[in-house]
Amino acid sequence: MKQMVGRARARWAAAATRYLVVLFLGVTTFSATGADAQSFTFNAVSIEGNQRVADGTILTFAGISRGQTVTAGELNAAAQNIRGSGLFSSVDVVPQGGTLVIRVVEFPTVNRISIEGNSQVRDAELLAVVQSQPRRVYSPSQAEADVAALTEVYLNKGRINAMITPRIIERSDNRVDLVFEVTEAGVTEIERISFIGNRSYSERRLRGVLETKQAGILRAVIGRDTFVRDRIDFDRQVLTDFYQSRGYADFRVQNVDVALTRERDAYLITFNVQEGQQFTFGNVSVSSEIVGADVAEFTAALRTRTGATYNPVSLENDIARLERLAIRKGLNFVQVDPRITRNDRSLTLDVEFALVRGPRIFVERIDIEGNNTTLDRVVRNQFRVVEGDPFNPREIRESAERIRALGFFANANVEAREGSSPEQVIVDVDVVEAPTGSLSFGANYNSDTGIGLLASFRQSNFLGRGQALNFQISTAETNRVFTFSFSEPQFLGRDLRFGLDLSYRTTDNENALYDTETFSFRPGFTFPVSENGRLGVFYAFDYTDLTDVAESASPIIIAEAAEGSVSTNAIGYTYSYDTRRTGLDPNSGVLLRFGQEFGIGDSEFIKTTALAAAETKVWNEEVTLRATIEGGFLSYSKGDSRVTDRFFLGSRTMRGFEAGGIGPRDANTDDALGGNTFAVARLEAEFPIGLPEEYGITGGAFIDYGSVWDVGNLRGVSEDDILYNDFTPRTVAGLSIFWTTPIGPLRFNFTEALDAQEFDNPKSFDVTISTSF
Incomplete structure (x- = not known):
């Protein structure tokens, strides 16, 4: 018995000794004096538990080799390094005499990844944001990141109460299926967008500026009625641009309050704004610190005028004009510094455009990345500078805007960095390409031609060359049309657009006793002649034929058909002046267009067309007013016009009448003959009608006044047999409903002919709709 007690005491003493030794080593190893107090040398390393990962890979992670003397702290760091590889769920590094034992438990391999429970968002869209991948090691941290991305x-789709739960289904051979279980919940829409501090503009007008929209009846197909934080940041900027372009230089968005309703089923967004006062331009002048700069010449180049409403875009455009003028004058490294003096009493801003000497920096090179399809030259053509030119930051920013405006890229970043020396810069262009082609089949409806089917192919970046290629075939109740067009916007590397248009059209006139066949071939060039003006020159070949002419048709048409098919050659030009997009007044725009076509060869004629249109917003920009004057004149010096050449007024030119419903017509057959001259004036107003603006429905009122007349050669028919061959004006008034839908803008016109002739063909309603499916 005593022996047994003695042996027990001995074992207890030995265990206590080992415990004290371990405790002493632990205190020694991890005490405040440092982890290096204990050191180990290993002659062998034993790795246990690994199945897929090789021993050598684990040793590489550990960073310990045989015979190396390491401290306890280094052993702990080795274990952390192995864990940091993300391949193991647990790692133990245990010294056992001269052997280092590394025990690991590997993460399983992902067998497959699936999404379950989703019905409103497709699997493909969700799996696109999941970074975990099949046949890769499962990582809990990556799975958590995937849950955040899916959420x-x-x-962004407005389902803020959606829940994503990752599940692991164990399979054989240390494999798992990773399943993300989704509980989608309902859409949390934007119930109301309101403003605080707005005095000059109504909430309706300001909501129309924002990209974010309130939920409406089209919430099922409109995605802008959900809350996206990045979109709110964009809206802050567009609100600022809106006010500053209208003279409110001190405008600020103080904060945007985004709140959920108590039921968490809708957002309430409130923009707290500070408008400030509206300023106008005071004294506008130019000063120069540059030797050789003619101040008077630079002053004449300004477009900003005293008394105009302050607009930062006006300043930017004038700065760009002056800098371009300096370059044309051979004055390099000139910068324009706008010095603004504020006059709070008169609410004016005096602007002095100071010409100052900028740093001598040159463009070393332009690097373009990300354009896998688009050729480099397409991007380079948007730059007005080349390698070796003086560096102008403003020109680089404008080039970036031109690159984005191409529509070829989902994203385009242009940045400048220092080159091989402080006097050199490298311009980096990083683009992400976007789809630029489409193949569509659809249907359309037009009140003039009826229901039709169409097929089209469009490519705006053909073969990555920046060229546009369009092909379309359409068939309607009364016509069949084939069109082909091609354009090269940078012909020979210059700002010169080459265009080629082909069209073939046949008509089955329901309102006439004949059919037509036409073919047109038109190549041409278009180039800028001023900031807002462009000039186009072209050659035109036209083939026309009258077919299936009934014996009861108008004698004029029968005589014209007897001439057979006619081919004409012509050259012409078109000048356009358009400020709707580039103008300085955000509320107004002007479009002027004038063109002439000169027939040569067997038919000699002059065909002149002109259009002048203006648009402005009034009553705090709630109402849009439009005015248009349009006309045309066709005169032959050799040959005569035919029904295929003369003007007809469709509903887009003169509302309230059927196609060919007004103008000269045969008194006996009622055939519309068209006219060599037409003139139309259109006045229109568009305004809200009290419906929530998120519905996209507004009202309008219009009045049209005009006529088409002068058949020309009557081919032996008595003038008494031709109705309305002289100027006989018509007047039409009407109401419109504008509806902006996801399939495109619709317009419904309800018309009443205030002044029509007896044999005219008026109509009281028309609609234009276009859709693809």
Whole structure:
């Protein structure tokens, strides 16, 4: 018995000794004096538990080799390094005498990844944001990141209560299926967008500026009625641009309050704004610190005028004009510094455009990346500078805007960095390409031609050359049309657009006793002649024929058909002046267009067309007013016009009448003959009608006044047999409903002919709709 007690005491003493030794080593190893107090040397390394990962790979992670003397702290760091590889769920590094034992438990391999429970968002869209991949090691941290990414997808779609739960289904051979279980919940829409501090503009007008929209009846197909934080940041900027372009230089968005309703089923967004006062331009002048700069010449180049409403875009455009003028004058490294003096009493801003000497920096090179399809030259053509030119930051920013405006890229970043020396810069262009082609089949409806089917192919970046290629075939109740067009916007590397248009059309006139066949071939060039003006020159070949002419048709048409098919050659030009997009007044725009076509060869004629249109917003920009004057004149010096050449007024030119419903017509057959001259004036107003603006429905009122007349050669028919061959004006008034829908803008016109002739063909309603499916 005593022996047994003695042996027990001995074992207890030995265990206590080992415990004290371990405790001493632990205190020694991890005490405040440092982890290096204990050191180990290993002659062998034993790795246990690994199945897929090789021993050598684990040793590489550990960073310990045989015979190396390491401290306890280094052993702990080795274990952390192995864990940091993300391949193991647990790692133990245990010294056992001269052997280092590394025990690991590997993460399983992902067998497959699936999404379950989703019905409103497709699997493909969700799996696109999942970074975990099949046949890769499962990582819990990556799975958590995937849950966050999936939740963000639902958040951007307005489903803020969606829940994503990752599940692991164990399979054989240390494999798992990773399943993301989704509970989608309902859409949390934007119930109301309101403003605080707005005095000059109504909430309706300001909501129309924002990209974010309130939920409406089209919430099922309009995605802008959900809350996206990045979109709110964009809206802050567009609100600022809106006010500053209208003279409110001190405008600020103080904060945007985004709140959920108590039921968490809708957002309430409030923009707290500070408008400030509206300023106008005071004294506008130019000063120069540059030797050789003619101040008077630079002053004449300004477009900003005293008394005009302050607009930062006006300043930017004038700065660009002066800098371009300096370059044309051979004055390099000139910068324009706008010095603004504020006059709070008169609410004016005096602007002095100072010409100052900028740093001598040159463009070393332009690097373009990300354009896998688009050729480099397409991007380079948007730059007005080349390698070796003086560096102008403003020109680089404008080039970036031109690159984005191409529509070829989902994203385009242009940045400048220092080159091989402080006097050199490298311009980096990083683009992400976007789809530029489409193949569509659809249907359309037009009140003039009826229902039709169409097929079209469009490519705006053909073969990555920046060229546009369009092909379309359409068939309607009364016509069949084939069109082909091609354009090269940078012909020979210059700002010169080459265009080629082909069209073939046949008509089955329901309102006439004949059919037509036409073919047109038109190549041409278009180039800028001023900031807002462009000039186009072209050659035109036209083939026309009258077919299936009934014996009861008008004698004029029968005589014209007897001439057979006619081919004409012509050259012409078109000048256009358009400020709707580039103008300085955000509320107004002007479009002027004038063109002439000169027939040569067997038919000699002059065909002149002109259009002048203006648009402005009034009553705090709630109402849009439009005015248009349009006309045309066809005169032959050799040959005569035919029904295929003369003007007809469709509903887009003169509302309230059927196609060919007004103008000269045969008194006996009622055939519309068209006219060599037409003139139309259109006045129109568009305004809200009290419906929530998120519905996209507004009202309008219009009045049209005009006529078409002068058949020309009557081919032996008595003038008494031709109705309305002289100027006989018509007047039409009407109401419109504008509806902006996801399939395109619709317009419904309800018309009443205030002044029509007896044999005219008026109509009281028309609609234009176009859709693809």
